[in-house]
Amino acid sequence: MHATSSDQLSRLELAAWRGLLRTHSRLARELDRELETAHGLPLTHYEVLLHLEAAPEHRLRMGDLAESVLLSQSGVTRLVDRLECDGFVVRERCPADRRGLNARLTGEGLAKLREARPTHLAGIRERFVARLSEAELRALAAVWTRLRPGID
Amino acid sequence: MHATSSDQLSRLELAAWRGLLRTHSRLARELDRELETAHGLPLTHYEVLLHLEAAPEHRLRMGDLAESVLLSQSGVTRLVDRLECDGFVVRERCPADRRGLNARLTGEGLAKLREARPTHLAGIRERFVARLSEAELRALAAVWTRLRPGID
DNA sequence: GCAATTTCGTTGTCTGGGCAAGTATAATTC
DNA sequence: GAATTATACTTGCCCAGACAACGAAATTGC
DSSP, X not given: OOOOXXXXXXXXXXXXXXXXXXXXXXXXXXXXXXXXXXXXXXXHHHHHHHHHHHSGGGEEEHHHHHHHTTOOXXXXXXHHHHHHHTTSEEEEEOSSSTTOEEEEEOHHHHHHHHHHHHHHHHHHHHHTGGGSOHHHHHHHHHHHHHHSTTOO | OOOOOTTSOOHHHHHHHHHHHHHHHHHHHHHHHHHXXXXXXXXXXXXXXXXXXXXGGGEXXXXXXXXXXXXXXXXXXXXXXXXXXXXXXXXXXXXXXXXXXXXXXOHHHHHHHHHHXXXXXXXXXXXXXXXXXXXXXXXXXXXXXXXXXXXX
């Protein structure tokens, strides 16, 4: 094995780390392009629709949505603006807490999601899932679990 | 095992995929913040310095640099602009091909890199490397290899 | 029940980065 | 060797997203 001094990374460590950066960068770019050209839908938009579909009654508070799609609150405000313009989502004042808003998926939004989903799933499958064995998928999932913050 | 139909992902597949997105997002954000607050150096800047240091004579063509840091050419043009303002890098017309430019690391740039490196390495170690076993690191490296484009 | 504080979302502003067009040099073709 | 084509960067323009400041509603403390 390579020595692992405190102020440098071994080749293995470096490969594991830089691979994450490179792979993510490439896959995110490719999948976004694919979705955009096939359906005129950027990946961020797709992800909002997806999370809304999965939510009870197809609605989510703005803040929860932000967390789901890994964006800042203001980022989501504007993202939902665009989706509302497209008619894929509507904002509804939340009755229980009148500060809050629910973003709700419209029929049109759901239709768009269903149209785009096969493309995206196929893209993930082709570039990611299908290239890995079940053992490798398990290993990945285990790694992500281990890396969750606050878990020592 | 979960069935793997052609138009949806199994839980395992989903966990492997979404984990990549989440983990990358969180780590990139945290490491960038850390470097920025500790040394006033964004992660992208750090990466340029790092790749230049590793290059022969501490210099790289703009295009090669773009590839290294996973950015577009215009992105690197502007990134090098900023680094040149900071005095960490200089552009030198390439004698062999006078269209081209080399970005060269300055002494100041090298000093800054050396100042920032321990912070960044410690960050990677703490959040990533140290949480994984050697077997897991190997598994990750293997996965990245498998996912390289054009490899079936 | 009225302040003080906290929470939820939006808005103003700024910055980084992508694409397409532009400029300059090199390579190729005839 | 002149004209075309290709390559290496830069620039103009645009867009998405972050942060901080803000308003509105809820919660807490007294």
